Amino acid sequence: xxxQITKRADVALPYGDDASALAxxxxxxxxxxxxxxxxxxxxxxxMTLRQAGxxxxxxxxxxxASKGIQPKAAMVSLGLPSGTSRSHVKQLARGVxxxxxxxxxxxxxxxxxxxxxxxxxxxxxxxxKRSNLIRRDRARSGDSVFTSGDFGHQAAGLRVLLGxxxxxxxxxxxxxxxxxxxxxxxxxxxxxxKTRAATSAIDSSDGLAWSLYEIARASRVxxxxxxxxxxxxxxxxxxxxxxSLSDLVLHGGEEYELVFTxxxxxxxxxxxxxxxxxxxxxxxxxxxxxxxxxxxxxxxxRGWDHxxx
Amino acid sequence: xxxQITKRADVALPYGDDASALAxxxxxxxxxxxxxxxxxxxxxxxMTLRQAGxxxxxxxxxxxASKGIQPKAAMVSLGLPSGTSRSHVKQLARGVxxxxxxxxxxxxxxxxxxxxxxxxxxxxxxxxKRSNLIRRDRARSGDSVFTSGDFGHQAAGLRVLLGxxxxxxxxxxxxxxxxxxxxxxxxxxxxxxKTRAATSAIDSSDGLAWSLYEIARASRVxxxxxxxxxxxxxxxxxxxxxxSLSDLVLHGGEEYELVFTxxxxxxxxxxxxxxxxxxxxxxxxxxxxxxxxxxxxxxxxRGWDHxxx
Numbered sequence: 001x002x003x004q005i006t007k008r009a010d011v012a013l014p015y016g017d018d019a020s021a022l023a024x025x026x027x028x029x030x031x032x033x034x035x036x037x038x039x040x041x042x043x044x045x046x047m048t049l050r051q052a053g054x055x056x057x058x059x060x061x062x063x064x065a066s067k068g069i070q071p072k073a074a075m076v077s078l079g080l081p082s083g084t085s086r087s088h089v090k091q092l093a094r095g096v097x098x099x100x101x102x103x104x105x106x107x108x109x110x111x112x113x114x115x116x117x118x119x120x121x122x123x124x125x126x127x128x129k130r131s132n133l134i135r136r137d138r139a140r141s142g143d144s145v146f147t148s149g150d151f152g153h154q155a156a157g158l159r160v161l162l163g164x165x166x167x168x169x170x171x172x173x174x175x176x177x178x179x180x181x182x183x184x185x186x187x188x189x190x191x192x193x194k195t196r197a198a199t200s201a202i203d204s205s206d207g208l209a210w211s212l213y214e215i216a217r218a219s220r221v222x223x224x225x226x227x228x229x230x231x232x233x234x235x236x237x238x239x240x241x242x243x244s245l246s247d248l249v250l251h252g253g254e255e256y257e258l259v260f261t262x263x264x265x266x267x268x269x270x271x272x273x274x275x276x277x278x279x280x281x282x283x284x285x286x287x288x289x290x291x292x293x294x295x296x297x298x299x300x301x302r303g304w305d306h307x308x309x
Numbered sequence: 310x311x312x313q314i315t316k317r318a319d320v321a322l323p324y325g326d327d328a329s330a331l332a333x334x335x336x337x338x339x340x341x342x343x344x345x346x347x348x349x350x351x352x353x354x355x356m357t358l359r360q361a362g363x364x365x366x367x368x369x370x371x372x373x374a375s376k377g378i379q380p381k382a383a384m385v386s387l388g389l390p391s392g393t394s395r396s397h398v399k400q401l402a403r404g405v406x407x408x409x410x411x412x413x414x415x416x417x418x419x420x421x422x423x424x425x426x427x428x429x430x431x432x433x434x435x436x437x438k439r440s441n442l443i444r445r446d447r448a449r450s451g452d453s454v455f456t457s458g459d460f461g462h463q464a465a466g467l468r469v470l471l472g473x474x475x476x477x478x479x480x481x482x483x484x485x486x487x488x489x490x491x492x493x494x495x496x497x498x499x500x501x502x503k504t505r506a507a508t509s510a511i512d513s514s515d516g517l518a519w520s521l522y523e524i525a526r527a528s529r530v531x532x533x534x535x536x537x538x539x540x541x542x543x544x545x546x547x548x549x550x551x552x553s554l555s556d557l558v559l560h561g562g563e564e565y566e567l568v569f570t571x572x573x574x575x576x577x578x579x580x581x582x583x584x585x586x587x588x589x590x591x592x593x594x595x596x597x598x599x600x601x602x603x604x605x606x607x608x609x610x611r612g613w614d615h616x617x618x
Contacts, residue, residue, distance in 0.1 A: 036422050107314045109342075
């Protein structure tokens with residue numbers, strides 16, 4: 001779609017980055033983000049309408065988080081299948097409001113429409129200092145690569161919900177929670193922006209491998225992955241179901257963690273509680289577009305195509 | 310949906326007005342609007358994808374126009390049915406870009422999703438002086454009521470496209486044009502804001518009668534309609550098809566004209582070319598919520614529910 005669009009030369013974030021930004025004054029920008037939740041592709045079985053409404057907001061907040069932007073307001077357009085009751089709309093709206101309020105956002109308006117699918121189209125607005133924005137394309141050779149948390153259990157949780165994997169009750173509960181109730185790393189994104197600790201960042205909702213490739217592509221660098229940030233829950237699920245752990249970790253999607261690059265010595269500027277949860281996974285190299293393990297094995301890139309059923 | 314939402318006390322346009330607005334600084338506001346086009350309900354037969362993309366933007370611009378706000382940027386989320394080809398997406402995107410550029414807007418980003426319906430979810434952003442915003446709820450008894458143009462041919466055009474009315478070739482062409490290629494009255498809206506000529510305004514896309522009732526409700530006034538702003542094309546269609554002209558004029562919908570109230574002597578401040586096209590249709594009275602013809606007949610209110618097929 002972007003090929004058909006008349007571009008502005010003066011945008012404050014490049015086209016195709018996690019969010020868009022436009023100058024208000026010399027160092028103040030308006031930031032915008034639009035991301036749509038579609039029931040058939042973004043609502044795993046077992047997700048309630050309230051959780052779907054909340055998720056529609058959180059997935060937008062996560063993109064703002066990765067750019068270091070505090071969202072202020074949101075607009076929400078709903079597409080509602082015929083037969084949607086007033087009570088269903090209330091549950092959806094409650095979820096939307098809940099997701100917004102968790103991150104300091106107010107819903108200002110929107111509209112409702114009849115549609116075949118459930119559609120929750122969310123639009124986020126905020127303001128930020130231009131000089132604090134964290135782009136995808138500023139990773140530099142020598143930087144360290146971090147994630148805001150570990151991976152794999154989210155993909156495992158989706159498999160459980162989709163009936164594609166088994167887990168005993170306790171594990172199951174822990175696995176499905178992030179799939180039904182994702183969280184955006186807004187406090188971390190804002191702290192990275194404020195301290196200017198990160199050189200580049202991206203939201204991981206298209207999968208860890210895809211996110212690494214995207215930073216590498218945009219920044220014209222390579223990435224050497226020294227450690228898979230696999231969670232213990234993912235390890236247990238992988239063992240139990242005899243599936244590939246690295247697959248869960250690298251090609252999951254819908255994680256809403258931040259993947260970012262930074263000069264290692266800058267991270268001391270972060271509040272201790274935020275710094276503690278970071279996972280150092282590798283380093284930025286000069287080999288443009290090359291994303292590989294430390295032993296040289298190249299990492300496969302696969303697009304995250306929701307969980308089409 | 311609005312009942313579930315945590316309201317901000319400091320919004321610059323009331324909840325439920327044509328657009329939303331939030332302060333950036335003392336007299337500068339960020340304006341936001343979200344309106345979704347759904348193929349099955351908003352695309353009459355005969356409308357191309359390019360026209361649909363364009364319409365999705367224009368219907369949002371029309372809401373900004375009614376508040377006197379220049380839109381600057383838009384985000385567009387697409388829902389695409391399976392089987393949508395690359396060429397289809399290009400046509401849609403071309404239309405979206407076309408609608409944006411006609412009104413000085415740049416598309417900054419968005420996303421694409423799989424959905425059962427074609428969905429074009431458009432979000433508009435702009436900035437405005439707070440003191441220039443035109444609200445729905447400031448009509449005062451004694452004001453005159455105007456429309457930005459005449460009514461009836463748009464509804465007739467939809468009926469023709471839907472096979473619910475006949476028209477000879479020449480008339481048919483003139484009737485369907487505004488239905489396939491609507492235009493927003495942005496220049497007029499901006500001039501009304503700049504001259505502070507209007508006391509209240511609304512976009513007429515839900516029908517003229519509904520718009521009049523909405524101004525009356527929000528402003529706690531009545532409206533006496535002294536003249537039906539029927540177009541000649543609508544007259545010809547009504548005669549030919551033996552349908553009610555006042556029905557076409559009052560209960561059409563999708564017109565994208567402005568309906569506004571003003572002190573009559575303020576309109577001299579408008580540029581002459583904009584002033585000439587205005588139609589004086591009535592006056593604001595003290596009888597809260599009462600919308601009637603000059604002879605006392607009350608005007609029926611009917612919600613515009615798209616053209617469900």
